Amino acid sequence: MNYLIGDLQGCCDAFERLLQRIDFSPSRDRLYLLGDLVNRGPSTLATLRKVQALGDAATALLGNHDLHLLAVAHGTRRPSKGDTLSDVLEAPDRPALIDWLRHQRMAVHAHGWLMVHAGVAPQWDLGTTLSLAREVETRLQAPDLADFLAEMYGNEPARWDDSLGGTARLRFAVNALSRIRFCTADGTLDLHSKDGAAEPPDGLYRWFEAPGRRTAGVPIAFGHWSTLGLVDRADLLALDTGCVWGGRLTAMRLNDQGERQGLVQVDCEQARRPG
Numbered sequence: 665m666n667y668l669i670g671d672l673q674g675c676c677d678a679f680e681r682l683l684q685r686i687d688f689s690p691s692r693d694r695l696y697l698l699g700d701l702v703n704r705g706p707s708t709l710a711t712l713r714k715v716q717a718l719g720d721a722a723t724a725l726l727g728n729h730d731l732h733l734l735a736v737a738h739g740t741r742r743p744s745k746g747d748t749l750s751d752v753l754e755a756p757d758r759p760a761l762i763d764w765l766r767h768q769r770m771a772v773h774a775h776g777w778l779m780v781h782a783g784v785a786p787q788w789d790l791g792t793t794l795s796l797a798r799e800v801e802t803r804l805q806a807p808d809l810a811d812f813l814a815e816m817y818g819n820e821p822a823r824w825d826d827s828l829g830g831t832a833r834l835r836f837a838v839n840a841l842s843r844i845r846f847c848t849a850d851g852t853l854d855l856h857s858k859d860g861a862a863e864p865p866d867g868l869y870r871w872f873e874a875p876g877r878r879t880a881g882v883p884i885a886f887g888h889w890s891t892l893g894l895v896d897r898a899d900l901l902a903l904d905t906g907c908v909w910g911g912r913l914t915a916m917r918l919n920d921q922g923e924r925q926g927l928v929q930v931d932c933e934q935a936r937r938p939g
Contacts, residue, residue, distance in 0.1 A: 665925065666694045666775055667915040669935025670903035671698040671887040672731065674705025674715055674748055678913040678932045682793035686915060686928050690721035696772065696790040698725025698887035698903055699781030699842065700764075702749065705908045705935045708733075709751035713762050724768045726804075726840040727781040727888060731816070734804070737762045758794040766804045769839050776922030777901075782843040782888040785836075786874040787824045790882050798836040803834055823852040844871045845889055857912065872900055883922065896927070 667686060668902045670681050686693070701715055701724060702708040715722055735741035737758070743749060752761060767803070771794055784793050790909055815831045816838055824836060839853060846854040846868040851910050854868050864870055868891075871877075872884070880899070887904035894914060895902035907913040913932055917925040 665692070665921065666696065666918040667928070668698060668777070668779065668885045668903060668918065669694045669915045670698055670905055670913060671792060671890070671907065672697065672701040672702075672705070672711050672715075672729065672907040672913070673700050673709035673935075674711050675808060675907045675913065675935060676705075676707035676710040678907050678930055679711060679714065681930045682913050682924070682928065686917070688707040690718060693721065695716070695722040695883075696774065696779055697724045698779060698885060699725040699764050700729045700731050700778070700887060700904075702752070703729035703822055704746065706748065706917055707751075708748050709755055709761075710762060712752060712765065717765050723772055723774075724841065726765070726768050726770055726783050726823065727771065730765060730768070731813075731838065731842060734762065734766055735813045735816070736848050738810040738813050740810055740861055741817070747749060768922050769797070770800045770837075775918050775920060776883055777918070778882050778884045780886050780921055781842050781885065783840065783871040783886055784877075784879050785824045785840040785844070785853070786847060786871065786877040788840075789878040793841075795878065796833075797841060800834055810935075813914065819855045821852075822855070823850065842888070847871050847874050849875050862889070862893070885916070894927075896924075905929070909937075 701711055714725055736743050773794055792899055821832050821836050831926055844853055846857050846864050857865055864926055883899050885901040889905035890904045892902050894905050903914045905912045907916045912929040915928045919925055
């Protein structure tokens, strides 16, 4: 059986309980983790080690917190207030964990579902999304990773154009795949709105409701947006249900044809408070 799982954010105990609840077997089951494996929760190191040890039984996407860990580890970004990354940064197996992390995915299409951490730019179709994700993955796995991480952050360009190249092209792709929540009608990303907002400010759309979105009709699963909560509709699964905030850790069970076989959730202890 296949399981799509929302943001772990260093909540290893909840992840362990979820695996027990689904009676997970690495020889039989496949996990798809929708990004933000790390940070804010109490057990980032244990979480990374657990997912890494699952080997081919788990496919992990990179979220904004995972990319932040890569940047901090490579000295191109300073830790943020509230980070819980020190256990990884001080671990004896830090080099192996960081190297493993940078080899994870930005997008996956499996069992009929496009899986991303945050979302998809409205101008992209399925093929474009997967192609750009591969471009970012290739760059993350290159020997000069630190150079890319130093240029990766920024809110510009805010709108996709097929002529974008170089760092601007990859920065936009990273922002769409790992940070997007709202955009304008013409697909311009809004990366300034308050993180906690679930409803769009005036003049903006939630990315999956943008007019003319080219992935309309492609089933998409994502995490990233705990205040949005669970969305379970035919073409969309939002699975970040706020585990680190004391909500739940959520998995959707799918058969190999991508048909839903039921939702599985475990309650989570509150590891982080808003504000």
